[in-house]
Amino acid sequence: QLQLQESGPGLVKPSETLSLTCTVSGGSITTFSYYWGWVRQSPGKELEWIGSLYFTGSTYYNPSLKSRVTMSVDKSKNQFSLNLTSVTAADTAFFYCARHRLTDWYFDLWGRGTLVTVSS
Amino acid sequence: EIVLTQSPGILSLSPGERATLSCRTSQSVTSNQLAWYQQRPGQAPRLLVHGASTRATGIPDRFSGSGSGTDFRLTISRLEPEDFAVYYCQHYGGSALLTFGGGAKVEIK
Numbered sequence: 028q029l030q031l032q033e034s035g036p037g038l039v040k041p042s043e044t045l046s047l048t049c050t051v052s053g054g055s056i057t058t059f060s061y062y063w064g065w066v067r068q069s070p071g072k073e074l075e076w077i078g079s080l081y082f083t084g085s086t087y088y089n090p091s092l093k094s095r096v097t098m099s100v101d102k103s104k105n106q107f108s109l110n111l112t113s114v115t116a117a118d119t120a121f122f123y124c125a126r127h128r129l130t131d132w133y134f135d136l137w138g139r140g141t142l143v144t145v146s147s
Numbered sequence: 148e149i150v151l152t153q154s155p156g157i158l159s160l161s162p163g164e165r166a167t168l169s170c171r172t173s174q175s176v177t178s179n180q181l182a183w184y185q186q187r188p189g190q191a192p193r194l195l196v197h198g199a200s201t202r203a204t205g206i207p208d209r210f211s212g213s214g215s216g217t218d219f220r221l222t223i224s225r226l227e228p229e230d231f232a233v234y235y236c237q238h239y240g241g242s243a244l245l246t247f248g249g250g251a252k253v254e255i256k
Contacts, residue, residue, distance in 0.1 A: 132180075
């Protein structure tokens with residue numbers, strides 16, 4: 028069945044760029060029915076939507092993060108990626124990749140998540 | 148932006164009891180575009196309910212969602228040991244903006 032797996036550095040220095048990749052296995056990222064998204068959760072805190080991406084490259088970002096976020100897709104590798112620039116300690120969080128439908132944006136499939144710590 | 152307020156923040160109950168969680172939205176939600184998730188410690192969230200009242204695939208029928216407008220509820224009819232977790236509501240309406248509630252923890256009394 029379809030699975031999502033996040034990967035990337037677990038430690039990023041302040042002011043640098045956080046880069047994560049989500050690999051889609053058991054299915055194609057080029058499905059017409061779904062968007063692919065990122066959600067983060069600071070330890071002990073609530074969930075925060077970062078942004079969503081369609082396989083064509085069309086993106087939607089959370090306005091609160093829009094100036095620092097870029098999402099992209101690599102169809103040849105069945106992956107999509109997240110870049111978050113100018114990170115601070117406040118960006119320390121678990122990052123989840125997830126899938127939602129084209130028309131109803133609830134997340135029906137999640138990766139297991141990866142912890143990224145921002146520290147020098 | 149629609150703000151979602153969940154209450155109570157913590158619910159202390161015993162296995163077998165009924166749990167009712169509330170999610171109030173700052174504006175009326177069109178088309179009942181509200182979802183509920185369960186998050187167990189150390190795990191990713193899991194979709195329970197979408198469209199305010201439609202159970203997701205594989206979710207036991209002891210979970211039920213209800214409500215409309217600005218007031219929504221998730222009810223767990225009889226708590227099983229694995230149901231003690233944190234629950235989040237999420238609005239997915241227009242304007243391509245997704246927002247989550249602050250979460251509600253169901254803990255063992």
